[in-house]
Amino acid sequence: MMQPSTPLLDRPDSAPPLPGARGELSDWVLAKLGGRPAGRAIPDPAGADPLGADLQTALLVCYELHYRGFRGVDDGWEWDPALLEFRSGLERAFLARLRGPATGGAADATGPAETVQDAETVLDQITAPRPDARGPVDHLAAGGSWEQMREYFIHRSVYQLKEADPYVWAIPRLRGQAKASLAAVEFDEFGAGRGTQVHSRLFADLLDAAGLDSTYLAYADRAPAPTLAVSNLATTFGLHRALRGALVGHFAVTEGSTGPAAKTLERALTAMAAPDPCVRFYTEHIEADAVHEQVVRHDILRPSLEAEPWLTADVVFGMRAVAMLEADLAAMLLDRWDHGRSSLV
Structure with a gap:
């Protein structure tokens, strides 16, 4: 050492x-x-x-x-x-x-993928709104309590206090337009050159306003396994060049699903009369991710797979993996909240 x-x-x-x-x-x-x-x-x-x-x-x-x-x-x-x-x-x-297919793993979710169009189809399937679906943000918007909202913030803090950092590892591994566009999206995530506007800083402001601890990893010991797995996944992909395709897939799902969730949370927080920094974090993501979603699809995902079409299966794996782990976390949160229990360790 x-x-x-x-x-x-x-x-x-x-x-x-x-x-x-x-x-x-x-x-x-x-x-x-x-x-x-x-x-x-x-x-x-x-x-x-x-x-x-x-x-x-x-x-x-x-x-x-x-x-x-x-x-x-x-x-x-x-x-x-x-x-x-x-x-x-x-x-x-x-x-x-x-x-693992034997355990219902992410690789099996929607069949094989071989083309850019296949990857975009899977992205649409994962991120498309489902009128009959009920997730944690829907629960919070439909009458969830402020304490449950604060628990939700704690779960998200494990990742959000380093928001976008794992994706930086993809930049030196991509080419041409995909590289330039990913760098542009990351520039926005990091506050467009303004330290006070870095998204992880905005989430720290949210935690402070909610009366929570904004110290990095302050709640690691209270985070259950599904929360840790969601946070770990992007780093697993990011640290390995061989998994660069999976990291792009992860990024595509994240940017494609954050905006709609942010709209629902903004509505829930406004109804709760939450402090302004809590609302502002999600307002910022509504605006930013509406643009990012299109950039990721047209200027990162497509050119990445046109340059390296053999990565398509890995891209789709990354999409399915993040969807699987988010579903596990959602199921745990709803089960605890529906039974009047805390979702924290």
């Missing part, structure tokens, strides 16, 4: 603290990073639930070394060979679960 250029004790550290363990896998990685004895061999994730809290917490910890790191943890751990070997095992289990 590389040695830090400045001693850890001498550096101001705004990084988050390490979260708590949720099982054997997460305990192993936390022991290594936390300086506890870790004489055990690298644990095998084969027997763990790939979508369970233990594996997803372990994956989150490994991934965060590529973002802000952790308080008191040497930056050199980011490329430690043992941790990379461990992370690779977690990712294999996670991806196998998402691809």
